[in-house]
Amino acid sequence: MARAIREVKERLKLVDIVFELVDARIPISSKNPMISEVIKDKPHLLLLTKADLADPEATKDWIKYYSDRGEQAIAIDSRSPFIEKDILKATKKQLANKIASREQRGISQTEIRAMCIGIPNVGKSTLLNHLVNKKVAITGDRPGVTKKQQWLKSPHGLSLLDTPGILWPRFDDQSIGSKLAFTGAIKENLFAADDVALFGLNIFTKRYKQRLLDRYKVTEEDLEQPLPELLLAITAKLGMNDDYDRASQRIMLDARKGKLGRFSLDFVSEMSENDD
Ligand SMILES: Nc1nc2c(ncn2[C@@H]2O[C@H](COP(=O)(O)OP(=O)(O)O)[C@@H](O)[C@H]2O)c(=O)[nH]1
Ligand SMILES: [Mg+2]
Incomplete structure (x- = not known):
């Protein structure tokens, strides 16, 4: 675990925003509490994956729960090719200050760099595949199939670090x-x-x-x-x-x-x- 966290911290320096993936059916149980500690003040978007399998009422409650606590959460089906617009919109909201300051300083960089983080099997590779529109990341039913590291560019200006941050779930209960x-x-x-x-x-x-x-x-x-x-x-x-x-x-x-x-x-x- 210590090594995984060190590696995630290293890669965090490379990105503007972190997409934290949790399973919409179990947003608390699939959330490693260390993640918040590791991410600290980094802009951060909570993605409730597998929302297509989750109870829609419960998901609605979770989104409100997080929004009441100042955390932006959106429900997604990682396999859907139509999620980029939602994610991009939420990302730009999170990064509004940074984007404004870049513009003020005349920096024309429009690329937004992001990384996914989450427990095994939560849908990180699937999401990457759909955001970048090609099958680069390897997906599978087995936890921990992702091995390669590279930047993947989406058509609308998101650059995603493959080799997502993988943290094990907690079993304290x-x-x-x-x-x-x-x-x-x-x-x-x-x-x-x-x-x-x-x-x-x-x-x-x-x-x-x-x-x-x-x-x-x-x-x-x-x-x-x-x-x-x-x-x-x-x-x-x-x-x-x-x-x-x-x-x-x-x-x-x-x-x-x-x-x-x-x-x-x-x-x-x-x-x-x-x-x-
Ligand atoms: N129904 C559904 N299945 C998903 C979703 N996201 C991922 N999966 C499935 O969950 C399994 C694990 O996904 P994967 O992307 O490999 O997870 P990773 O370990 O986090 O990279 C695969 O069988 C995916 O097809 C989703 O949003 N909805
Ligand atoms: Mg994977």
Whole structure:
């Protein structure tokens, strides 16, 4: 971690602004608290990625939450080719002073240099690809596939440093680990599949009950049962006999692929007063 931070600090000197990527489904759990410390006063834009998979209401709440705290956040689908305008607009707002001062001093530099930073698998390479309109950065389902370092130029004046800043998520709390595993941010084999599936089922029974009824054809009664019983009911409905480990894997895959609808696991309403 210390080395990663040192490297990020070095590269920070090269850029005007930092794009911090967090997963819109888990904006708190996918945010490494060290990042704010590392970035310090650097202009900074929070990008809530995978917003296409997240609960739109929850995302709206998060954007307001950050905006109330003077932090600009925008929700994006990193795979969309139409995001550059939004990002550019927000970036220019963040850099308004710098741009004005450049103009005053007669510096005609219009290029804005940026770097992405975020935990593995949050969509850094995907975003780079779409901003620069060609497949230069390597993307993959596995965390940590990015290796090369180079500047990538977007058609509208953004220059992005590839070799994004990769910081590991924090695991200081069991529920954060479960959220990261459930959304696929970390390899689930770090955790017992059934623990993670049960964690997800708990949130779904509270917030997205209908999705479970629709997808797994369980009954309202099943949903009233203790969670391990519910998992067994789903396992049976999936025709997996009592292989609840396999059923747990299936539930996680379904969730990640969007087959359980758009969902979030972090909610503004769960933030306590002193979390600011
Ligand atoms: N649905 C969705 N998938 C995304 C989005 N951004 C990235 N992904 C997927 O998430 C996985 C990891 O993305 P990648 O760019 O390699 O993450 P990196 O490790 O941060 O560079 C890939 O399978 C991407 O297709 C997004 O905004 N929406
Ligand atoms: Mg990458």
